[in-house]
Amino acid sequence: MRIEIINTGNELLLGTTLNTHGAWLGGELATLGLRVQRQITVPDGDAITAELREAMERSDAIIVTGGIGPTSDDITREATAEVLGVELITDEAALRSIEAFFAHRDRAMAEENKKQALNPVGADILPNQHGTAPGIYAPPRMSGDRLCAIFLLPGPPGEMKPMFNNEVVPRLKSLADVTDDQQVRTLRFTGIGESDFHNCLDDTLAQIENLEVGYCARPAEVDLRLIGPMDSIVQAADIALTAFPNECFSHTGESLEEVVVKQLMEKGKKLSLAESCTGGLIASRITDVSGASDVFTHGFVTYSNHAKQQLLGVNEVLLETHGAVSKEVALAMAEGALARSRADIAVAVTGIAGPTGGSESKPVGTVWIALATPRKRFAIKKFHPQGREYFKQSTSQNALDLVRRTLME
Amino acid sequence: MRIEIINTGNELLLGTTLNTHGAWLGGELATLGLRVQRQITVPDGDAITAELREAMERSDAIIVTGGIGPTSDDITREATAEVLGVELITDEAALRSIEAFFAHRDRAMAEENKKQALNPVGADILPNQHGTAPGIYAPPRMSGDRLCAIFLLPGPPGEMKPMFNNEVVPRLKSLADVTDDQQVRTLRFTGIGESDFHNCLDDTLAQIENLEVGYCARPAEVDLRLIGPMDSIVQAADIALTAFPNECFSHTGESLEEVVVKQLMEKGKKLSLAESCTGGLIASRITDVSGASDVFTHGFVTYSNHAKQQLLGVNEVLLETHGAVSKEVALAMAEGALARSRADIAVAVTGIAGPTGGSESKPVGTVWIALATPRKRFAIKKFHPQGREYFKQSTSQNALDLVRRTLME
CATH class of the missing domain: 3.30.70.2860 (Alpha-Beta Plaits)
Structure with a gap:
């Protein structure tokens, strides 16, 4: 099955927004055993029409994101009707659903939103649980010498992703010749x-x-x-x-935080975190996982030395003798977090994210990660000098992996 | 000037790698006052040839990334020669430069690397300071009724970006009619x-x-x-x-966390945070900004009721009477964070991220956000029922905005 993706939006071509839709859709389709043959990004406005026409001659299915909002440069709906050679008519159920969306939020519906209920004749409306713009599915129609189906999805990821999962996946599965076992x-x-x-x-x-x-x-x-x-x-x-x-x-593509939360649940263990240089990122990753509240109790973001002393009981002498970025302070932070929470495992990180704050003996990128349980304590040193964002991400990964390995024992 | 970008690579279409090249090039071109009209991602291998041919008929310049490596599916160089209707010949200077690259690293040069010195007749070699693959610049040539230039750049960002800046920008500037001041x-x-x-x-x-x-x-x-x-x-x-x-x-594209950290620095104020449902995301956003350590002291990630009582001194009766997601508890959390840190402003959030944990009176998406300073305290209620990720992001945005507005007073 030959699938093409068309993403619309000036912001994607201007570089102000990264095109995450293309990659997300590619990944989801890959898990279905389907491959994207081509991904195209076009500006808002007219360009979509020619693009759709060309893509129809090459593809079995086209997935378009964006351009079905209420404004004047949202013309994906109109372009689709044009290339299909059909009229747009108002879908009464869709119109009522848009009206209900606004009513539910106590907001007045603008006149322009009415055009979001327009549907090319012969196409199906795909309900949008999270926004005003319904999607559209135009079943396979002959174009040149091949049949091509078209899906129109909204641009906002919070609307596009659930619509893809709920409405597009089942239709693609039935369209696709999923007999090959890729x-x-x-x-x-x-x-x-x-x-x-x-x-x-x-x-x-x-x-x-x-x-x-x-x-x-x-x-x-x-x-x-x-x-x-x-x-x-x-x-x-x-x-x-x-x-x-x-x-x-x-083995199945889960994130490290998903794996760790699942392990904690299975073992009935609770985790607490003491973060200096990662500034809450580890806690945020853990709480990205639904159900984290069962296994995660306390997170201490102790960015200052004062907070390390006050919240975790780190000894002032330790801080003065070894510095905040040291094995001794990392261990004391982990022990403090363990003692002050009712957790079974505590992890602490302290390091220098940069770009400033480094020294010859402790350059930017240096980080100590400690783990404490009632039975053991240890610390490891890592070095991630590739910039602040990379530093935080890598360090959070190292810390979560320490938990994972400890829970495997 | 009409510019199109073609990115090659299976990993981009499979979703395992985000296409950051397209956005980066779009952003760099925008700062030159140039606009990308279309961006296309194609798999490794043959697809590039047809794509180049089509793009040449529509464009004044085409920038291709990837596909100039040594392996068999790297055929961008061959495709370019084909669409230009010229031969590929070995560029002796380029070959010597590739040989020197390997010699400098004490590595043996594989036979396949020789093909990286091939150049379409009439094109210029663009030197690569950071890798083996030289780029290629084919000056404007008539295609249909327009002149089109082609740039071939390597895929790895560490090679592509400097080559774009050093070799492509000056050539594009002289090609482009950069008289308009977009x-x-x-x-x-x-x-x-x-x-x-x-x-x-x-x-x-x-x-x-x-x-x-x-x-x-x-x-x-x-x-x-x-x-x-x-x-x-x-x-x-x-x-x-x-x-x-x-x-x-x-006014200048800064993120909200950058704005808040700058405000705190200018006013010499310190911030502390008490996070339940955002689980550390607000702290992590603040600490994404370099210099956050001067203004951010304590972050309390109090996911459990026990942690809210223990770390923030939230009264058990309050929790029982009003529930953890309530105005009263949000205010008590903010006051607790203020009292327990040496901060000038404290913000607290407590809500239901979902997908579970909602009730009729407090559905998933409900969140209370409180702010406390030594002189005032208040709380606002928000509703973000669009999923866990969106909930955390929106709530962190609301909380940071409360700080921003308070600091503007």
Whole structure:
């Protein structure tokens, strides 16, 4: 099945907004065994019409995001009717649903919102649970010598993603000839680099038939992507897991925070966090996971020395003797967090995110990560000098991985 | 000048890697007053040839990233020679430079790397300071009824970006008619919706000559993008600021956390945070800003009721009488955070992120946000039922905006 994605929006071409829709849709389709053949970004306005016409001649399905809002440059709906050669008519149910959306929020509905209920004749309305713009599904129609279906989805991610999952996926599945057994599986690793894979695995994996291997390096993480028939994937995954058994935190694409929250739930353990340089990022990642409230109790964001002393009971002498970024202070923070919460495991981080604050003996990027349980305590040192954002992300990854490994014991 | 960008790479279409090249190039070109008309992502391999041919008929310049490496699916160089109708010949200087790259690193050069020195007849080699693949510049050549130039750049960002700056920018400037003074400016607003702009401003802004207006809605934020000559932009910005003077938090594209940290620094004030439902996200946003350590002292992530009592001194009776998600508890959390830190302002949030935990009187999405200073205390209620991620992001935005407004007084 040949699928093309068209994303509309000037902000995407001006570089003020990263096109995350293209990647998200590509990833979701890949998990269905479907591949995107082409992704196009066009400005708001007229350009969509020619693009749709061209894409229809090459594709079995087109997914368009954006351009179905109420304003004058939102013309995806009109462009679709034009290329299909049909009229737009008001869908009464959709209109009532838009009116209800505003009524529910005690807001007046603007006249322009009415145009969001327009639907090309023969197309289906896709309900939008999270916004005013309903989506549209135009079932396969002959274009040139092929049948092509069109999906129009809203631009805001909070509206687009649930509509894709609820409305597009089932339709694509029934459209697609999902008889071929191309599967995609992502294994996620931390604690090793991409070059470790190249050095240890590339030659072996290259011998597996019909297998496509891809890597994606992220802060303190490498994702291994395997595409092919299921038996090739299983064979490759076995090889990778044998080579790096402790470094693989997910066989199914879950994030590290999802894995850790699940482990804590299964073991009935509670976690507390003491964060200096990550400034709450670890806690925020843990609480991104639904159900975190069952396993996460206290987060101490102790950015200042005063807070480290006051909230965690870190000894002033320790801070003066070793400095805030030291093994001793990291351990004292973890112990303080453990003692002050009712948690079973506490993790603490203290480091220098930069760009300022470094010294010769403790350059920007230096970080100590400590873990404490009632039975043991230890600390590790890491070095992430690649900038503030990368530093925070990598350090949070290292800290979560310490928890994961401890819970595996 | 009509510019198109073509990004190649399976990983971009599979969603395992975000296409940051497209946005980066778009942003850099915008600062030169140049606009991208279209961005296309295609898989590695053959697809590039047809794409280049089509793009040449529509464009004055094409920038291609990726596909000039040494492997068999790197065929951008060959595709370019094909669409230009010329031969590829080895550029001896480029070959020596690739050999030197390997020699300098004490690595043996593989036979495949030799093909990276191939250059379409009539094109220029663009030196690569950071990798093996030289870029290519094919000067304008007639295609259909227009002249089109082609730039081929390497895929790795560390190689692509310096080559763009050093080699592409000067050539584009001399190609482009950069006599027009198109500028871009982004104003960022919170506390109003996109429809407020449409209702109040669209008609007035439409009367300004040569002005392009765009909106981008984010969680609890609307960005207004103005493109045109500087005097039109200033005129439009004045109108928007007169209409929404308190809602605009940045005239220059800064993030809300950057604005708040700068305000705190200027006023010599310190902030502390008590977060339940945002789970550390507000603290993490504040600490994303370099210099946050001067203004941010304590962050209390009190996810459990026990933590709210223990760390913030929230009265158990309050929790029992009103529930954790209530005005009373939010205020008590803010007061507790203020009293327990040496901060001048404390903000607290408590709400129901979902998907579980809601009730009829307090549905998922309900959140109370309180602010306390030594002189005043107040709380506001918000409702963000659009999912956990959107909830956390919107709530953190509301909380930071309370701080911003308080510091403006």
